[in-house]
Amino acid sequence: MSTVSLRHNRIDLALHELRSATGTGRPLLLLHALGSRSPDAVPEWAHTWPGAIAALDFTGHGASTVPRCGGYSPELLLADADHALAHLVADDPDAAITVVGTGLGAYIGLQLAGARAPRVHGAILLDGPGLAGGPTGPSSHNHFHLPSDGRAPDPYALMELGRDLRPADYATSFVRLANSGSPADTPIAVCATFRPAWLAAVVDAPGVIDTTLDDALSTFA
Amino acid sequence: MTSPARDEHGEVPFDGAERPARQYDLDAHGVRLAMKEWGEPDAHPLLLMHGGFDFARTFDGFAPRLAAAGWRVVCWDQRGHGDSEHCPLYSFEGDTRDTLAVFDHVAPGRPVPVVGHSKGGALMTQLADVQPHRFRSLVNMDGIPYKRNIPDLAEHERTTMLANEVGGWLDHRRRTATNQRKPGTIDELAKRRARMNPRLPIEWLQRLVTTGGFESDDGWRWKIDPAMRFGGFGPWRPEWILMRLPGLPMPFLGILGAQMEEMGWGTPPAKVMPYLPRGGRCEVLDDVGHFVHVEAPDLVASIVLDFLGDPS
Numbered sequence: 001m002s003t004v005s006l007r008h009n010r011i012d013l014a015l016h017e018l019r020s021a022t023g024t025g026r027p028l029l030l031l032h033a034l035g036s037r038s039p040d041a042v043p044e045w046a047h048t049w050p051g052a053i054a055a056l057d058f059t060g061h062g063a064s065t066v067p068r069c070g071g072y073s074p075e076l077l078l079a080d081a082d083h084a085l086a087h088l089v090a091d092d093p094d095a096a097i098t099v100v101g102t103g104l105g106a107y108i109g110l111q112l113a114g115a116r117a118p119r120v121h122g123a124i125l126l127d128g129p130g131l132a133g134g135p136t137g138p139s140s141h142n143h144f145h146l147p148s149d150g151r152a153p154d155p156y157a158l159m160e161l162g163r164d165l166r167p168a169d170y171a172t173s174f175v176r177l178a179n180s181g182s183p184a185d186t187p188i189a190v191c192a193t194f195r196p197a198w199l200a201a202v203v204d205a206p207g208v209i210d211t212t213l214d215d216a217l218s219t220f221a
Numbered sequence: 222m223t224s225p226a227r228d229e230h231g232e233v234p235f236d237g238a239e240r241p242a243r244q245y246d247l248d249a250h251g252v253r254l255a256m257k258e259w260g261e262p263d264a265h266p267l268l269l270m271h272g273g274f275d276f277a278r279t280f281d282g283f284a285p286r287l288a289a290a291g292w293r294v295v296c297w298d299q300r301g302h303g304d305s306e307h308c309p310l311y312s313f314e315g316d317t318r319d320t321l322a323v324f325d326h327v328a329p330g331r332p333v334p335v336v337g338h339s340k341g342g343a344l345m346t347q348l349a350d351v352q353p354h355r356f357r358s359l360v361n362m363d364g365i366p367y368k369r370n371i372p373d374l375a376e377h378e379r380t381t382m383l384a385n386e387v388g389g390w391l392d393h394r395r396r397t398a399t400n401q402r403k404p405g406t407i408d409e410l411a412k413r414r415a416r417m418n419p420r421l422p423i424e425w426l427q428r429l430v431t432t433g434g435f436e437s438d439d440g441w442r443w444k445i446d447p448a449m450r451f452g453g454f455g456p457w458r459p460e461w462i463l464m465r466l467p468g469l470p471m472p473f474l475g476i477l478g479a480q481m482e483e484m485g486w487g488t489p490p491a492k493v494m495p496y497l498p499r500g501g502r503c504e505v506l507d508d509v510g511h512f513v514h515v516e517a518p519d520l521v522a523s524i525v526l527d528f529l530g531d532p533s
Contacts, residue, residue: 009397009448010309059310068251069318071300071310075455079394086395115387138461142351143317145250160314170456176380177387 001040003063006083014063015084018042018053025050025221026096026121027088031081033103034130034161035153037062045213046100050221056084058108060154068148070156074133074164077104078111085112089119096121096183098220100213103128104161106192107171110202113188114174117181122220124189124213125199132196134163168201179207189216224407225427233407233428237518238281242288244304247297249322252315255304256323257296260288265532266327267292270320272339272364274451274484276303276444278432282425283514286522287336291532295327299341301446303433311449313457317348324355332357332471334529338514339364339484343462350465358472360525363511365466365475366459367488386454393450400447404440407431417483420510459486466496473501474528476521478509485511 006013016038021027028049032038038055046053057064058077081099089095096119101109106125113123134141141163146155178187188208192199203210209219225233230240241257248254257277267287271279277296284294298305299316308315327333334357337345342364349356393400405413411426418426434441466473475497481487490505497503504524509516 007398008394010307065309067309069249069300069308069310069315071308071312071315073312073455075390075453076310076312079391082391082394115384115391117384137458138464140351143314143321143348145318145322148251160312165456167456167458173380173383176376177384180377180380181384 004087006087008059008080008083011059011065011067011080013059013065013080013083014038014057015087016040016055016057018055021052023050025052026098027052027054029081029084029088029097029099030055031099031101031105031109032056032058032061033105033128035061035158036102036129037152046217048221049217052088054084054088056081057152058105058157060157061152064152066148066150066152066154070146070154070160072157072160074104074107074111074161077108077161078115081108081112082116085116085119095119099123100126102126104130106131107133107166107198110171110178110188111174113182114177117178117187118183120178120182120187122182122184122187122189122216123178124216124220125192125202126213127192127194130161131192131194131199133166133198135165136167136197166196166198168198171198172201172205175202175205175207184220186219189219191216225424227431232431233424235282235425235428237285238428239285240281241277241284241296247322247326249319252300252308252319253306254300254319254323255298257298259284259294260292262293264288264291264293266333267294267529267532268323268327268333268335269294269296270335270337270341270345271296271299271302272341272484274302274445274449275339276433278303279429279515281428281432282518283522286518287526290526292529295323297323301449303444307446307448311446313344313347316344320344320348321352334358334360336360336362336525337364338362339486339511343459346462346465346469349469349471353470356471358474358529359469360474360476360528362476362513362521363478363485363488365477365488365493366462366486367492383454386452390450390453397448402442402445402447404437404442407441410434410441410443418512420480420482421512421515425515463493463496466493466501467498469498469501472528473498474525475501475503476513476524477503477505478511478513478516479505479507480510482511
C-alpha cells in the first residue's frame, strides 16, 4: 500500500492506494464510515475487482488532517471525495470510477455519484456507522465545545457528522443527478440492510437497484 | 481615477462612522476571533453580530450610535471574516460554537441583549431557541429567512440548476488550496461590492475596503478567506429559522427592509408576521434595503434603543 497526500484547502487528505491498476478496469474508491478509517489492504470482497483500488481518509479521520474546532458537513466530505476522484481520473476526460461507501461513506458516495455523475460509474451503499444521520427538519440539537487532542477521529467530526440534516428529498436529488449524467444505466446500488428514511427514499427512486454487494460489484465492473 | 482620501489610520472617512474603541483577540477554543468594541468598557454589554461576507467594521456607523446611549457594544469578526482566523472548516454550527465563546467571554452566566444582522440574525435566532438563558432580548435585522428564491421550474430544469450549483462549488473547492482574492484599487473593490450592495453609497463601500481589506504590492484584497464562497447548497432550509420564532421566550424585535437585494433573504414581511413570538413585533422599513443599519442608521438605532430600554 502507498499513500498520496491531496491538499484540500488547509487539509492534507490521505488517499491510500491499496492496489495499483491491474488492467483496463476502472478504479474503485472506498469511502469509510463515521469515526472509522481506510483499510490497510484490499478487502476480501473486492479482490475480484478488475481495476485499481484506493481508499480515502476523510477530513478528521485516519491519516488525514484533524482540524481545530470543527465545522464539518457531509458536503465538506463530498469535496474530500471529489479531490480523490480528481486524482484517480487524472487528466483522462473519459475516465470514471466506481465508489463503495460504508455508513457515512455511503451517503457521501451517493452525493459524489450525483455531483460528478459523468465521472462515477456506480455507487454502492453499504451499512456502517453514520448511515442514519440526524434530523430531517428543525431540531433542538445544542452546541458544545469538545476536548480535542488532535488525534483522529476528531470528536467534532463524530458529533457534527453524526447528526447532520438528511431530508429524504435532498438525498433523492442526488439520485436524479446521477441518473441524468452517469455512464451507468442504474448508477446507485443499495446493499445496506438498515434503511433510514433518506435511504428508503433512495431505494424507491428510479435508477436505483436493491441488491447484494457481490452483484453490485459485478454490475459496475 | 484618483484614490479616495484616507485618514491617519489609512481608512476612508465616512460621516458618522467611528473606529472601535477597543480591538483585541479572543481564543474561542482554538479559533482566534478578532473582537471590536465601542462604548465604555464597564457599561452593560450588548452583542452585535454581522452577516455572511461582512465583518464587524461594517458596524462602524451603527455601533457608535448604540454606544452613545450607554451600551458597551461588542462585535467580532466571524471565523474566516475580517481580521479573524482563516480556518480549515466553516459551518453554521462552527460559527455558533464560536458565538458561545463570545457570550462566555462577555457575560458569563448572565443574559445579554443581542442584535444580529442577516446571517448573524438568523444564527442568533436559532441559538436563542436552544439556549434562551443567554438572551435578555433579541433584535433580528433583516435576518429572517423565508425560503429560497427559486422560480417555478420543471423537474429537469431544477436538476440542471442543482448540478450547476454542486459542480461549481466542487470546482471551487478544488482550487481552495491556492485561491487568492482578486486584487484591485480601493475604487475597484468598492465598485465590485456595489454590484451586491447597489443601494449603499460608494464612499461607504470605499471605507469598507480600507477596514475589511488589506493592501499588498499588487493592490487591495478583501480579508475574507478566499476559501469561502457566496451561496451554496445543502439540506438546510431557510424557512426553518422562521419556524423557531413563535417559541422564543425573550422580548423580540424584527426589522425588515422592504427593498429586496441580492445579499438579503427576500423575505416578504407578510410571511413573517404570523410567526412572531408572543409580545414580539416587527418593523418594516419601506424604502430601505437589506442593510437597514447602514441605510438608515439613525432610524434603526432609535428603534433598537427604544426596544432595548435603559442599559441598566
